[in-house]
Amino acid sequence: xxxxxxxxxxxVLFFNAAPPAQAMDGxxxxxxxxxxxxxxxxxxxxxxxxxxxxxxxxxxxxxNTAIVLAALQAGSIDVYAEYMGTIASExxxxxxxxxxxxMRRELAPLGLGVAVPLGFNNTYALAMRxxxxxxxxxxxxTQPALKFGLSHEFIGRVDGWPxxxxxxxxxxxxxxxxxxxAYEALAQRQVDxxxxxxxxxxxxxxxxxVLADTQQYFPRYDAMLLYRLDLPPRFPTAWKALxxxxxxxxxxDMIAMNAAVEIDGKRFADVAxxxxxxxxxxxxxxxxxxxxxxxxxxxxxxxxxxxxxxVLLSVGVACLIGIPLGVLAAxxxxxxxxxxxxxxxxxxxxxxxxxxxxIPVLGMIGxxxxxxxxxxxALLPIVRNTxxxxxQVPEGLRMAALALGLSKRDRLLYVDLPLALPVxxxxxxxxxxxxxxxxxIAAFIGAGGYGERITIGLALNDNDMLLAGAIxxxxxxxxxxxxFELVERWAxxxxx
Numbered sequence: 001x002x003x004x005x006x007x008x009x010x011x012v013l014f015f016n017a018a019p020p021a022q023a024m025d026g027x028x029x030x031x032x033x034x035x036x037x038x039x040x041x042x043x044x045x046x047x048x049x050x051x052x053x054x055x056x057x058x059x060x061x062x063x064n065t066a067i068v069l070a071a072l073q074a075g076s077i078d079v080y081a082e083y084m085g086t087i088a089s090e091x092x093x094x095x096x097x098x099x100x101x102x103m104r105r106e107l108a109p110l111g112l113g114v115a116v117p118l119g120f121n122n123t124y125a126l127a128m129r130x131x132x133x134x135x136x137x138x139x140x141x142t143q144p145a146l147k148f149g150l151s152h153e154f155i156g157r158v159d160g161w162p163x164x165x166x167x168x169x170x171x172x173x174x175x176x177x178x179x180x181x182a183y184e185a186l187a188q189r190q191v192d193x194x195x196x197x198x199x200x201x202x203x204x205x206x207x208x209x210v211l212a213d214t215q216q217y218f219p220r221y222d223a224m225l226l227y228r229l230d231l232p233p234r235f236p237t238a239w240k241a242l243x244x245x246x247x248x249x250x251x252x253d254m255i256a257m258n259a260a261v262e263i264d265g266k267r268f269a270d271v272a273x274x275x276x277x278x279x280x281x282x283x284x285x286x287x288x289x290x291x292x293x294x295x296x297x298x299x300x301x302x303x304x305x306x307x308x309x310x311v312l313l314s315v316g317v318a319c320l321i322g323i324p325l326g327v328l329a330a331x332x333x334x335x336x337x338x339x340x341x342x343x344x345x346x347x348x349x350x351x352x353x354x355x356x357x358x359i360p361v362l363g364m365i366g367x368x369x370x371x372x373x374x375x376x377x378a379l380l381p382i383v384r385n386t387x388x389x390x391x392q393v394p395e396g397l398r399m400a401a402l403a404l405g406l407s408k409r410d411r412l413l414y415v416d417l418p419l420a421l422p423v424x425x426x427x428x429x430x431x432x433x434x435x436x437x438x439x440x441i442a443a444f445i446g447a448g449g450y451g452e453r454i455t456i457g458l459a460l461n462d463n464d465m466l467l468a469g470a471i472x473x474x475x476x477x478x479x480x481x482x483x484f485e486l487v488e489r490w491a492x493x494x495x496x
Contacts, residue, residue, distance in 0.1 A: 027055055028054075028056065028057050029078050029079070029231070030056075030059055030078050031046045031050075031057065031058045031079055031080060032062050032068050033058065033059075033081070034064065034068055035061045035062070035064075035458070035459050036197075037258050037261050038199060038254065038258055039081060040456070041268050041272055042118070042223065043058050043060055043080060044269050045249075045272045045276065046079060046080070046081060046242060046245075047272075048276055049242055049245060050235070050238035050242060053237040053238040053241055054235050054237070059076070059077055059366070059446035060268075060446070060452075061444065061459070062077075062365065063352070064152075065082075065091070065153065066090075066356060067359060068080055069091060071364075071365040071445070071446070072227075072228060073111065074365065075228065075363070075364075076359075076364045076365040076366060076446070077365070078227060078228050078231045078234075078235075079225055079226065079227035079231055079242070080225075081118065082224060083122060083224070084097075084100070084103070084114075084222045085123070085159060085220060086157075086159075086221065087103055087107075087114060089157060089158050089219075090158070092106050092107070093158070095163075097219040100114070107226075111230070112226060112227065112229060113227055113228075113229050114226050116225040116243055116245055116246045117223070117224050117247065118222075118224065118247070118248070119246070119249045119250055120199065120222070120223055120249055120250055120254050121198070121220050121222050121251065122197050122223060122251075122254065123198050123218050123219070123221045124154065124159075124196070124198075125197075125213065126140075126164075126195055126196070126210075126211045127186070127193070127203065127210050127211065128192060128208065129186060129189075132209055134211065135209070135212060136212040137164070137212065137213055137214060138168055138214050138215070139211075140211070144171045146193055147190070147192045148172045148193045149174065149182055149190070149193070149194050150174040150176065150195045151177065152176045152177075152178070154195045155176055159219065160195070164217055168215065172193075180458045182195070182196075183202045183205075183206050183208075196208070196210070198210075199254040199255050200258060201255055201259030201262050201263055202263075205259075205263055223249070223254075225242060253275065257272075265462075291467060294453070294464050294468035295471060300472070303448060303452060303469075304476075307436070307439055307448075307450050307451075307473070308476075309367070310370055310371065310374060311374070311435045313371055314374035315374075315375075315428065315432045317375045318378035318379050318382055321379065322379045322383045323383075323386050323424065325339055325343070325379075325383045326383045326386025326389075326390070326424075327386060327387075327412065329383065329386075330387045330390035331390070339383065340384060340387065343379045343384075344380055346379065346380070347379075351377070351441045352444060354376065355369055355370065355373050355441065355445050356445075358372055358373060365447075366446045370439070370442035370445060374439060374442070378431035378432075378435055379431075381427040381434070382427045382431050384427060385426055385428075385430075386420065386424050386427065388423055389419075389421070389422070389427075390417075392420065392423065393415065393416050393419045398415065398416070422488055425484060426488065428484070429480075429484035429485075429488070432480050433477050433481050436476050436480055437473060437477060439473075440454050440473055450469040450473045451473075454466055
């Protein structure tokens with residue numbers, strides 16, 4: 001672990017030389033949201049409410065509570081909609097509910113505040129199909145064969161599965177299941193019990209039975225705005241507009257807005273705009289976009305530019321670091337296994353875990369931590385192929401070069417690297433194609449790219465939206481491979 005940190009340090013220092021995100025764009029109010037329908041919608045309501053008074057930006061789909069909180073503390077976002085139960089348990093680590101005043105006192109040292117109750121309570125619950133002969137949570141203890149499919153965050157939350165299982169004595173072992181596909185899995189009888197939010201529109205659509213919480217385990221999850229304490233003085237007019245949202249969103253409003261997105265196929269921004277314009281439910285008459293419409297949407301060029309930026313910069317920096325490391329490993333045998341083992345170990349670090357770690361280290365979300373992570377994953381094929389290519393240069397040619405009076409430096413530049421170039425390019429090609437796919441994960445921390453469509457598709461269980469992100473990424477990967485094939489042929493043709 002210490003070696004990994006030493007290896008990452010140059011990357012961290014390189015990217016961290018840029019000024020903090022807040023300093024670079026202090027005139028923009030940055031709104032965040034998590035990766036589920038309601039959070040996307042609330043993020044748009046907050047952004048559009050402030051938009052007439054200040055420049056705004058919505059950094060959407062930022063993953064779980066840990067990621068969006070780290071972004072808030074780092075100043076990469078200024079505000080997002082959160083729930084009182086989540087603040088108490090996940091952020092402040094309380095086992096029992098606390099008052100709003102106590103919550104504010106404990107958040108203040110973190111530079112955060114909570115205000116503007118939006119008007120509805122969206123608590124957790126467990127649900128089953130309507131044909132289940134179970135009505136309450138305490139009855140689950142007598143059915144150990146039931147298959148539980150619970151969201152990953154719910155399984156890990158202190159106010160989620162661990163406490164629920166202890167309170168009700170539940171013997172089942174749940175499997176992790178993305179919230180966006182849980183309803184379909186339940187309908188297809190792949191699981192028997194799922195966790196839900198009480199404002200989910202699909203409860204009614206799928207005709208589910210919400211199990212009674214007879215022991216009142218779940219606390220209230222009143223929706224509030226969690227914000228940086230420097231937001232009101234920086235954006236006083238916009239903050240006043242946000243305060244006007246207090247108490248305006250009823251539970252029925254929220255269910256209707258969720259339904260407009262998940263069932264009627266409307267966009268988050270359109271649903272928020274209609275609610276703000278009418279002060280109530282959005283119309284449910286909507287024309288569902290086709291797969292072609294989603295692929296060729298207005299955001300295609302923006303997402304393509306973001307994706308290309310991530311791939312080109314990360315692979316470029318990986319070449320600047322990886323090729324010298326590969327040369328070092330080739331010429332210094334004692335270091336060879338250490339270098340190759342190190343970049344191999346870094347390749348095994350889970351991408352989401354690395355992204356989450358980099359947010360507090362770099363003090364920001366978005367492009368910079370995504371570039372660092374992608375650069376780390378691109379190193380292995382570049383270092384390995386550089387080392388292999390140089391080792392394959394015939395020793396006789398090296399001896400001939402020295403006999404002709406070439407220095408070791410000149411031999412490297414004019415003999416070793418040109419002869420090894422096709423193998424090195426093959427490693428760079430592998431790194432580039434891998435980066436095109438891996439870059440989709442960067443959307444979880446607000447770096448954009450085609451992964452933004454994929455995260456939305458996962459949140460909505462929308463296969464067309466998933467394909468609208470996956471197909472352009474696959475096309476880009478094929479184009480990347482084809483381009484490198486041409487470059488490799490050119491390199492082979494020019495070999496001495």
